Amino acid sequence: MANWTLTSLVLGTRTLRWPRHEDLPLGAIPARLHGLTDEVVADERPSSGEAPIWVARTATSQGPLPLRFRHSVRVRFVDTGANGALIGELRLIDAPPYNLHRFGIFITASPRDADVLLVAGPVTKAMRGPLLKTYQAMPEPKRVVAIGDEAINGGVYGKNFASAGGVAEVIPVDFIVPGCPPPPAAIIQGLLAAAGQYAVTDPAQSLVKGAPVGDTQ
Amino acid sequence: MNVRTEWLHRLKGLLPGHAILDTGEWIELCPPLAALRETAITLMEAGGCEFASLVAEAQDAGEGWVLRYFFYQPEAAILIAIHLPIAAGAVLPAISSPIHAAAWHEREIEDLFGIPFQGYPFLGDYVLHDSIWPENMAPMQREFDPRQPVTGSGIGPDWQPRRLLREEGAIAFPVGPIWADYNEAGLWVLETSGEQIYESQSRLFYKYRAVEKIAEGQTVGRVLLLAERFNGSAAFAHAYAYCRALEAFACCQVPQRAQALRAILAELERVRYHAATLAELAGSTSLAVGKSMLQEVEEQILCLSGQLCGHRYLFGLCIPGGLAWSPAPAELAVLYDDITEITKSLNRLERLLVHTSSFLDRIEEMGTLRPDVADLYGVVGPVARASARKIDLRRALPYGAYVNHVPVIPREIEGDGYARLRLYFAEIRASTTLIKTLLTQLPDGPVITECPMVAGSALGWVEAPAGGAFHWLHTNDAGRVLRWHIATPGARNWHAFHRALEGAAFQDFHIIMASFGLSVAESDR
Numbered sequence: 001m002a003n004w005t006l007t008s009l010v011l012g013t014r015t016l017r018w019p020r021h022e023d024l025p026l027g028a029i030p031a032r033l034h035g036l037t038d039e040v041v042a043d044e045r046p047s048s049g050e051a052p053i054w055v056a057r058t059a060t061s062q063g064p065l066p067l068r069f070r071h072s073v074r075v076r077f078v079d080t081g082a083n084g085a086l087i088g089e090l091r092l093i094d095a096p097p098y099n100l101h102r103f104g105i106f107i108t109a110s111p112r113d114a115d116v117l118l119v120a121g122p123v124t125k126a127m128r129g130p131l132l133k134t135y136q137a138m139p140e141p142k143r144v145v146a147i148g149d150e151a152i153n154g155g156v157y158g159k160n161f162a163s164a165g166g167v168a169e170v171i172p173v174d175f176i177v178p179g180c181p182p183p184p185a186a187i188i189q190g191l192l193a194a195a196g197q198y199a200v201t202d203p204a205q206s207l208v209k210g211a212p213v214g215d216t217q
Numbered sequence: 218m219n220v221r222t223e224w225l226h227r228l229k230g231l232l233p234g235h236a237i238l239d240t241g242e243w244i245e246l247c248p249p250l251a252a253l254r255e256t257a258i259t260l261m262e263a264g265g266c267e268f269a270s271l272v273a274e275a276q277d278a279g280e281g282w283v284l285r286y287f288f289y290q291p292e293a294a295i296l297i298a299i300h301l302p303i304a305a306g307a308v309l310p311a312i313s314s315p316i317h318a319a320a321w322h323e324r325e326i327e328d329l330f331g332i333p334f335q336g337y338p339f340l341g342d343y344v345l346h347d348s349i350w351p352e353n354m355a356p357m358q359r360e361f362d363p364r365q366p367v368t369g370s371g372i373g374p375d376w377q378p379r380r381l382l383r384e385e386g387a388i389a390f391p392v393g394p395i396w397a398d399y400n401e402a403g404l405w406v407l408e409t410s411g412e413q414i415y416e417s418q419s420r421l422f423y424k425y426r427a428v429e430k431i432a433e434g435q436t437v438g439r440v441l442l443l444a445e446r447f448n449g450s451a452a453f454a455h456a457y458a459y460c461r462a463l464e465a466f467a468c469c470q471v472p473q474r475a476q477a478l479r480a481i482l483a484e485l486e487r488v489r490y491h492a493a494t495l496a497e498l499a500g501s502t503s504l505a506v507g508k509s510m511l512q513e514v515e516e517q518i519l520c521l522s523g524q525l526c527g528h529r530y531l532f533g534l535c536i537p538g539g540l541a542w543s544p545a546p547a548e549l550a551v552l553y554d555d556i557t558e559i560t561k562s563l564n565r566l567e568r569l570l571v572h573t574s575s576f577l578d579r580i581e582e583m584g585t586l587r588p589d590v591a592d593l594y595g596v597v598g599p600v601a602r603a604s605a606r607k608i609d610l611r612r613a614l615p616y617g618a619y620v621n622h623v624p625v626i627p628r629e630i631e632g633d634g635y636a637r638l639r640l641y642f643a644e645i646r647a648s649t650t651l652i653k654t655l656l657t658q659l660p661d662g663p664v665i666t667e668c669p670m671v672a673g674s675a676l677g678w679v680e681a682p683a684g685g686a687f688h689w690l691h692t693n694d695a696g697r698v699l700r701w702h703i704a705t706p707g708a709r710n711w712h713a714f715h716r717a718l719e720g721a722a723f724q725d726f727h728i729i730m731a732s733f734g735l736s737v738a739e740s741d742r
Contacts, residue, residue, distance in 0.1 A: 002569040004506040014513060027523030035445065035452075035532025037541045078395055079402040081424040084450025084736040085530040088493055090399050092519075095512035109397035126346055126423040127402055130395050156442050160363040161356065162427035180446065183529060184516075 014096035019198075024185055028097075033179045034149060054177055054186035055193045057200050061174040064196030065143055069115055071104035073195045076114035078134050081121030081163065086148045086181035090120070093191075098184045105191050111137040116194045117171075118187075122150040122157045123164035135171045143194040147177045147187055155180065175200070220293045228297075231263050232256060242465060242675060243287070243296035250307065256299055257286060257312045257319075266290050266297060267608065268595050270676070270687040270704035271322035273330050275359045280305035282332060286312070286319070287676060287687065291613035296676065303332075311337040318595025321712050322704070331355030339379075344422045348376035356430055363430050381416040382408040392726065394423045401737035405726070412722055417715045421708075424741035432701040437463060437537065437670070437690075440698045444688070445532050448705070448739040450493070453486045454681035455688070455703070456535035461616065462677030462690035463537045469668040471617070473660040475539035480618035481552075481655050482531055482542075483679065484648040488556075489518040490682035491599070491641040492563065494734030498638060499570070501731040502579040507570060514562050521555045538668035553656050560649040567642040580634030584717040584729030587632055594713035597706045598684020600733055603640040604632035610680040624651045634732040641734070670696040681706055683735055707739035 018024045029052060032039040057063070065073065077090065094100040094107070108114050111134045123131060135144070146167040149155035159165025167173050177190035192198035225244060228237055235256070236247040248256040260266040269287035276283055286299040303309065311334040313320035324343045327334050331353070334340060341347065345354060351369030355361065380389060393404040404420040428447045432440045444459040445452040457479055464471060471479075496511035523529040525548050534542045544552075570576060586596065591604035601608045609626045611619040627643035629636035674691035684706025691700040710733060717729055 001574060002572040004504070004569070004573070007569065008506045008509070011510075014509075025520045025524075027520030027525075027529060030523045030529050031527035032533060035528050035530070036442075037533035037536055039533070077399055079400075079424070081426050081741075082401070082738065083446050084401075084448050084738045085446075085452060085532075086449060087399060087401055087738070088450055088515075088530070091493070091497075092512060092516055095516060096509045097513065097516050107398060121424065122426065124424055124426055125349055126425065127394065129349070130402075130423075134395060150446075156439075156446050157426050157428070157431060160427065160431055161365065161367045162363070162425055162430075180532065181449065181530065183523075 015099040016097050028185055030183055035180045055190045055200055056176050058173050064194055065115055065141055070196045073105045073116055074108040074114050075116045075118050076108055076111050077118045078131050079121055080127040080131050081124040086120050089181045089184050092184040093187050114138050115142055117144045119146050119167045120148050120151050122154045123167055123170050125162055128170055131170055143174045144171055145175045145190045145194050146173045147182050149178055149180045152176050224293050224295050231259050243298045246299045254310050254312050258315050260288050261316055268316055268318040271319055272689040272702045273326045274700040289614055294614050308333045308335045310335050317593050321708055329357040344425055347371050348373055378406045384410045386410050403737045414718050414721050417718045419711050419714055422741050424738055428742045429701055432698050435698055437696050440701055447742050448736055450736050451681045453482050453531040453535055454679050458677045458679040458686050458688040460535050460537050462675045462688045465675035466673030467668050467671050469538055471539050472663050472666055474662045475664045476617045477655050477659050478540055481652050484652050487648045487682045488645050491645050495641055497731040501728045502576055504576050510566055539665035543664045549656055556649050556652050563645055579728055583634040583725055584732055585633040586717045590716050596710050596713045599640050600710050603629045603636040605630040610678055610685040637732045705739045707736050710735050711740050
């Protein structure tokens with residue numbers, strides 16, 4: 001019989017100290033965030049040792065949740081046509097290296113219990129209804145974080161009969177996290193922004209290098 | 218070419234009076250419409266063939282359709298196609314009652330092209346859900362404009378799932394399309410009269426993004442972006458299959474070094490994919506420490522990919538003519554060392570998992586896909602190989618570096634969750650061994666050659682992490698895509714998934730699903 005308790009104790013603490021300390025491993029920050037072959041890699045990592053700014057506010061953003069939510073946020077995830085890579089990155093946000101729970105942010109099963117709606121995918125026709133229902137079932141105050149290029153403007157799929165062309169076409173979006181797929185640290189940064197633990201002051205403050213795929217026709 | 222000539226003669230003997238020709242890429246049969254079903258059955262039963270893909274497209278000139286039924290003979294490594302031009306309005310005989318693997322292909326063609334089939338038990342409400350889409354919509358027809366919104370709507374909340382269980386007190390229990398955690402959108406209707414699942418249906422295509430439709434008229438480079446992104450978790454495999462189709466009709470000889478590096482990246486993706494599946498499997502049985510440790514290995518592989526190639530999921534690396542990645546010797550040394558370390562961690566985790574009786578209790582004799590059922594549905598990939606099927610395109614239709622480096626292809630016979638667990642670990646070992654072999658024997662030279670833009674069509678295939686994937690690509694001389702069709706391992710295996718649920722208890726549903734390791738995004742497209 002394997003002794004998992006002892007095994008895990010021997011391994012010790014496995015969580016990164018990011019974002020307080022700059023210890024994200026090299027590959028945790030992809031140089032080509034949008035996955036394009038000829039993507040311009042402007043600066044791989046700022047010299048001051050800070051992680052990149054991934055999250056951006058939308059023009060219509062309500063800003064972060066009120067102060068009392070700061071260290072207790074419940075998140076509901078809805079997949080509206082996301083690709084498997086994004087789902088893979090999402091599954092890692094509460095894995096040991098990133099450990100989402102230390103920020104007081106938890107994934108919840110019920111929209112009635114949720115403060116933040118995390119949405120990925122271009123919003124397919126069949127998921128439009130379920131997404132709307134989820135949003136309407138959430139109590140106020142609530143915030144929406146759209147993750148991935150497809151959720152922002154439809155990405156490679158654009159706007160057509162099958163895809164709405166982004167989450168903002170269906171429900172109001174407060175924060176966007178670009179990337180195809182955004183790495184776990186970027187998704188967490190988006191959630192921290194909604195929780196008010198990460199300040200994104202200016203809607204124009206988008207230091208994301210390269211354009212999402214949908215713009216490069 | 219001995220085997221090929223021999224098979225050409227054999228096929229002529231099996232199908233007397235048929236037009237049979239060798240196109241170089243595949244052996245083409247042109248039976249009349251009435252003989253389609255007989256021809257397909259002969260190929261499967263007397264010829265020992267496997268069903269690969271079914272591609273429909275509009276005829277280049279005039280009304281009507283061209284259908285290509287692809288098969289392959291795994292022992293002889295021969296691709297065989299039934300070429301069938303039909304007039305608009307013709308009714309096709311369904312081949313899926315004898316050849317079950319083709320069933321969802323036919324359903325899809327009926328739904329998206331509006332081509333009628335005869336002899337299929339139930340059609341409709343497949344890709345285009347009756348609840349949201351209007352009747353008689355056929356988006357894959359050429360004149361359908363994807364940019365225009367669809368007018369009209371479906372039947373809405375009146376839609377009810379088909380009920381199969383007729384028993385007093387029986388209920389249909391829906392799981393999805395929104396899940397309690399990060400699962401992908403999809404609906405599973407589980408029917409029960411008590412504790413056990415007696416019947417179940419997978420309702421997919423909640424994530425239908427019409428990638429094959431929006432690819433029409435786009436440049437081949439832009440469609441490559443779609444090929445990588447529609448699934449994402451097996452991005453390199455699909456980009457590889459897509460590029461192979463393009464290189465086949467452009468007669469582009471990919472340099473040896475690129476062939477070897479492509480195999481290395483494809484195997485790296487397989488290791489990562491299986492590690493993620495194993496993490497989900499451990500998580501589904503609430504083995505939290507096991508899940509965490511497997512996730513750490515997954516993150517390690519992702520970081521390795523990100524560090525070496527600039528992208529964690531290997532996007533933008535495989536391009537027509539070779540690779541957009543030319544690693545320095547130091548980078549290859551990092552890859553070799555990390556792979557050694559990753560293998561060690563995973564071997565250790567396997568030892569821990571197979572000595573955890575509480576974990577084994579949940580997966581042994583659980584979600585069994587019997588070998589005869591696996592054969593009937595023509596399942597592919599690790600799920601097939603855990604159910605005694607010897608199906609792997611790296612050996613059945615070798616390509617690229619796999620021609621000279623056939624990996625060890627493990628096999629289990631029980632077909633239960635435990636067999637799949639052992640198989641994933643065995644495949645990881647085989648893949649890491651192959652990566653190391655290829656790294657030590659890496660040829661020198663360029664990693665890219667020019668791939669000319671020519672009009673043409675071809676089939677490209679790879680053994681993706683979840684099983685064989687076939688990409689059919691047809692382009693015009695302006696480098697625009699006329700038709701792109703993907704036969705995914707996801708769709709093939711979801712078709713058989715409900716057979717593994719029969720008799721399982723409700724709480725085992727997640728475990729069985731995790732042990733299959735399938736992507737919904739891949740099958741929904």
